Amino acid sequence: MARAEKVGVSQAKMAYRGLRDWLEQVDRMGELLRVSGVHWDREMGAMTQMLTESSKGMAPAILFDEVPGYPQGFRTLYGQFSSIKRVALTLGLPLEYERKVDIVKAYHGRMQNMALVKPKVVKQGPILDHVLEGDKVDVLKFPVPLHHELDKSRYLGTADLVITKDPDSDWYNLGAYRCQVYDGKTIGCQITEGKHGRIHRDTYFERGQNVKVVVVCGQDPLLYMLSASPLPKGVSEYDFAGGIRGEPIEVVQGPYTGFPIPADAEIAVEGEMIPGQVKPEGPFGEWMGYYSDDVVPRPYINVKTVLYRDHPILTCAPQHKPVDETGLLKGIAGAAEIWKALEACGLPDILGVWNHEGGPATRFTVIQIRQRYPGHARNVLHVAANCSAGAYNGKWTVVVDDDIDCSDIDQVLWAMSTRFDPVADIDVVQKAWSSGRDPMYLPGNFNNRILIDACIPYDRKLKGKFSTVVDVSPELRAKLKAKWSSIFAKYAV
Numbered sequence: 001m002a003r004a005e006k007v008g009v010s011q012a013k014m015a016y017r018g019l020r021d022w023l024e025q026v027d028r029m030g031e032l033l034r035v036s037g038v039h040w041d042r043e044m045g046a047m048t049q050m051l052t053e054s055s056k057g058m059a060p061a062i063l064f065d066e067v068p069g070y071p072q073g074f075r076t077l078y079g080q081f082s083s084i085k086r087v088a089l090t091l092g093l094p095l096e097y098e099r100k101v102d103i104v105k106a107y108h109g110r111m112q113n114m115a116l117v118k119p120k121v122v123k124q125g126p127i128l129d130h131v132l133e134g135d136k137v138d139v140l141k142f143p144v145p146l147h148h149e150l151d152k153s154r155y156l157g158t159a160d161l162v163i164t165k166d167p168d169s170d171w172y173n174l175g176a177y178r179c180q181v182y183d184g185k186t187i188g189c190q191i192t193e194g195k196h197g198r199i200h201r202d203t204y205f206e207r208g209q210n211v212k213v214v215v216v217c218g219q220d221p222l223l224y225m226l227s228a229s230p231l232p233k234g235v236s237e238y239d240f241a242g243g244i245r246g247e248p249i250e251v252v253q254g255p256y257t258g259f260p261i262p263a264d265a266e267i268a269v270e271g272e273m274i275p276g277q278v279k280p281e282g283p284f285g286e287w288m289g290y291y292s293d294d295v296v297p298r299p300y301i302n303v304k305t306v307l308y309r310d311h312p313i314l315t316c317a318p319q320h321k322p323v324d325e326t327g328l329l330k331g332i333a334g335a336a337e338i339w340k341a342l343e344a345c346g347l348p349d350i351l352g353v354w355n356h357e358g359g360p361a362t363r364f365t366v367i368q369i370r371q372r373y374p375g376h377a378r379n380v381l382h383v384a385a386n387c388s389a390g391a392y393n394g395k396w397t398v399v400v401d402d403d404i405d406c407s408d409i410d411q412v413l414w415a416m417s418t419r420f421d422p423v424a425d426i427d428v429v430q431k432a433w434s435s436g437r438d439p440m441y442l443p444g445n446f447n448n449r450i451l452i453d454a455c456i457p458y459d460r461k462l463k464g465k466f467s468t469v470v471d472v473s474p475e476l477r478a479k480l481k482a483k484w485s486s487i488f489a490k491y492a493v
């Protein structure tokens with residue numbers, strides 16, 4: 001059964017500044033693994049998968065150094081967000097929690113009434129330590145990995161942020177989109193239909209204009225996290241990060257694009273996409289754990305400048321069969337946005353939202369509610385599955401009662417197995433927003449998805465007519481815990 005919640009909204013200031021400080025803190029928490037001598041050619045990606053897949057949220061962040069063929073200090077970082085503690089550190093939230101969903105609750109609380117803070121332009125920053133232009137441009141200066149065994153190319157951008165500008169306003173969007181390396185001066189950029197960067201790009205192309213773009217691949221983990229989150233249209237991840245941080249993000253102006261680039265970033269690549277210029281992109285091991293997408297021609301970036309700081313860290317997130325190092329990142333940020341959307345639609349008594357790591361993430365969403373009226377559960381299901389944070393590539397949306405911890409998969413399965421009727425409690429949404437990343441996508445890139453009402457039927461709940469749950473009462477729990485504290489402490493219950 002769900003227990004009392006411990007985590008409230010943190011008023012604390014962010015406990016770190018930038019990626020390097022974050023790494024020091026993670027090291028102090030005992031969650032950083034430093035490894036030397038691992039090869040960029042499939043070894044780093046495979047080692048990350050092996051350390052993460054069955055770690056149950058305990059995998060370390062992995063900093064690889066002395067990569068064969070590269071100078072010492074040219075490092076890569078994998079697995080930034082494979083523990084909830086590291087997600088909490090990044091968002092400035094308490095590090096301890098009782099239920100996993102408590103962190104979504106705390107993040108959701110933090111976002112209430114949060115003012116956006118615009119970035120501050122500064123003249124200098126470590127990202128300008130080295131500026132390569134013209135013939136000197138070479139993205140393979142860094143130990144860019146071949147992540148998965150069946151990939152055919154190295155990918156510079158995975159745990160990155162791609163900056164594009166809205167052609168009609170000052171909105172700079174930051175999105176994590178993958179970037180294949182074709183050669184030292186040419187990289188890909190796969191942006192799925194409907195994503196903000198894609199809408200920006202396509203709008204320029206429709207007008208016959210080139211698209212300026214910056215790919216940052218080594219940055220404050222908060223910026224990366226927000227770049228991979230479904231923030232609303234028109235909201236810059238810079239402003240949102242400033243709001244969370246309580247102070248502006250410092251940026252320098254890119255020498256080629258003039259775009260704001262985080263002043264303390266590790267590596268940034270500026271360039272341009274030209275309408276009609278395409279190259280085959282992929283194959284790449286996808287986030288759902290398959291090689292599901294076809295290799296298709298996609299626009300690419302002509303690289304104009306390469307900026308990097310001394311001893312740069314290339315951040316990576318190859319993704320693979322669950323559980324992977326991005327499940328929590330996508331899950332927590334996405335769940336908080338779904339929660340926000342449910343409340344914005346006026347739906348009462350939302351107690352929790354969790355995207356399950358094994359789904360992965362947004363493929364399996366569970367919402368916990370206190371039922372208030374007949375039809376409440378169905379209301380919640382349809383909004384959660386169709387709001388912009390829940391719509392992309394969802395598959396299962398489940399609603400459970402207040403006594404079920406939505407972040408505990410065993411409790412969710414119990415509710416689905418005992419409070420659910422297959423004839424009455426399923427709705428299906430057809431032709432929903434999907435992409436080639438889904439191995440079950442339908443012609444036209446749609447998918448179908450399932451909504452499961454696993455709440456006790458409202459009228460039976462109201463009349464107290466549902467079977468009584470076999471459980472230990474809170475009073476007896478407290479009494480036994482007090483009396484036999486050493487036993488309960490040993491077994492951590």
Ligand SMILES: Cc1cc2nc3c(=O)[nH]c(=O)nc-3n(C[C@H](O)[C@H](O)[C@H](O)COP(=O)(O)O)c2cc1C
Nearest residue numbers: 175176177178190191192195196197228229230317
């Ligand atoms: C490691 C990682 C890699 C990702 N790669 C891509 C990608 O190649 N293309 C894409 O469209 N989305 C990708 N995503 C998902 C987007 O970053 C996410 O949908 C984000 O909300 C997009 O930003 P936007 O909403 O501003 O467009 C990736 C996410 C992560 C965590």
